[in-house]
Amino acid sequence: AQTIHQWPVAEIKAVGSPLSLGCTIKGKSSPNLYWYWQATGGTLQQLFYSITVGQVESVVQLNLSASRPKDDQFILSTEKLLLSHSGFYLCAWGLGGRFAETLYFGSGTRLTVL
Amino acid sequence: DAKTTQPDSMESTEGETVHLPCSHATISGNEYIYWYRQVPLQGPEYVTHGLQQNTTNSMAFLAIASDRKSSTLILPHVSLRDAAVYHCILMNQGGSAKLIFGEGTKLTVSS
Numbered sequence: 001a002q003t004i005h006q007w008p009v010a011e012i013k014a015v016g017s018p019l020s021l022g023c024t025i026k027g028k029s030s031p032n033l034y035w036y037w038q039a040t041g042g043t044l045q046q047l048f049y050s051i052t053v054g055q056v057e058s059v060v061q062l063n064l065s066a067s068r069p070k071d072d073q074f075i076l077s078t079e080k081l082l083l084s085h086s087g088f089y090l091c092a093w094g095l096g097g098r099f100a101e102t103l104y105f106g107s108g109t110r111l112t113v114l
Numbered sequence: 115d116a117k118t119t120q121p122d123s124m125e126s127t128e129g130e131t132v133h134l135p136c137s138h139a140t141i142s143g144n145e146y147i148y149w150y151r152q153v154p155l156q157g158p159e160y161v162t163h164g165l166q167q168n169t170t171n172s173m174a175f176l177a178i179a180s181d182r183k184s185s186t187l188i189l190p191h192v193s194l195r196d197a198a199v200y201h202c203i204l205m206n207q208g209g210s211a212k213l214i215f216g217e218g219t220k221l222t223v224s225s
Contacts, residue, residue: 044158044215059212090157100146100165100205103213105157 002027006091006106013081013113021076021109023091031093033074034103035066038088050074051096086113118202123220126192134187134219136202144207147178147185150215151198158201158215161187189221197223 003026013019025031035047037060048066050056056066063082067075074091089109094101119137126132138147149161162169162176164185169176175188189196201218 043217044152044213046212046214049212088155092157100148100163100207102148102160102163103158104160108155108157110155 002093002104004091004093004104004106006089006109008109009107010110011112013111015083015113016080019076019078019081019085019111021089021111023074023076023106025072025074025093028072028093028095030071032096032101033068034092034094035074035076036090036092036105037062038090040087042087044090048076081113083113086111118204118216120200120202120216120219122217123222125222125224128193128223128225129191132189132192132196132221134189134200134202134221135184136186137184138202138204139183141182141204145204146207147176147182148203148205148213149174149176149187150201150203150213151196152201152218153198159198161200163205192221192223194223194225197221 005024007022032051034049036044037047038044046059048056048058050068053068053071056068064078091106092103094103146163146165148163150158151161152158162171162174164176164178168178177186199218199220201215203213
């Protein structure tokens with residue numbers, strides 16, 4: 001069975017500090033990977049997606065970056081956090097293909113920037 | 115991506131069958147209709163999807179109008195665990211997924 005693990009579960013960070021969030025998918029090879037962000041009370045926004053190792057496409061910048069160092073790993077990071085980065089970060093995976101792609105989400109990381 | 119319209123909220127009682135409507139008047143021929151649900155501080159959960167035919171799984175029944183301009187997610191015998199925000203989303207066939215979430219319908223279930 002496929003599992004998706006996000007870390008950390010929650011973070012409290014200071015403005016201007018660096019951030020690294022991670023996501024690992026087990027049980028599926030070469031998945032498409034996605035980062036989503038949800039401000040408190042807001043709607044989910046897609047930030048990045050990756051269809052293969054080393055390739056990441058940006059959808060919405062938000063002064064964040066993403067990398068895919070391994071087939072099963074997706075990292076979201078920034079060198080300097082802003083207050084506006086607070087929110088709920090979700091990683092998702094899908095298998096792509098010729099038909100519509102179903103996405104499966106992790107349990108998320110809650111980030112508070114003070 | 116074409117837009118969907120859903121009611122902001124709906125209320126139900128445990129054991130009832132709930133019909134959640136979604137309007138997608140400008141849907142194109144290669145767009146699938148997806149339903150996800152989300153509870154606070156958890157990731158969205160896939161419920162079901164369809165293209166033209168009605169579909170059913172262990173969670174729900176998806177009824178798609180013959181002209182595809184609307185659909186209804188039917189939840190039989192809801193329980194408290196079904197309380198969530200339900201999102202109706204259109205997804206293009208092929209390529210990388212770009213799920214665009216709107217506000218969805220907040221379903222409240224009372225005992």
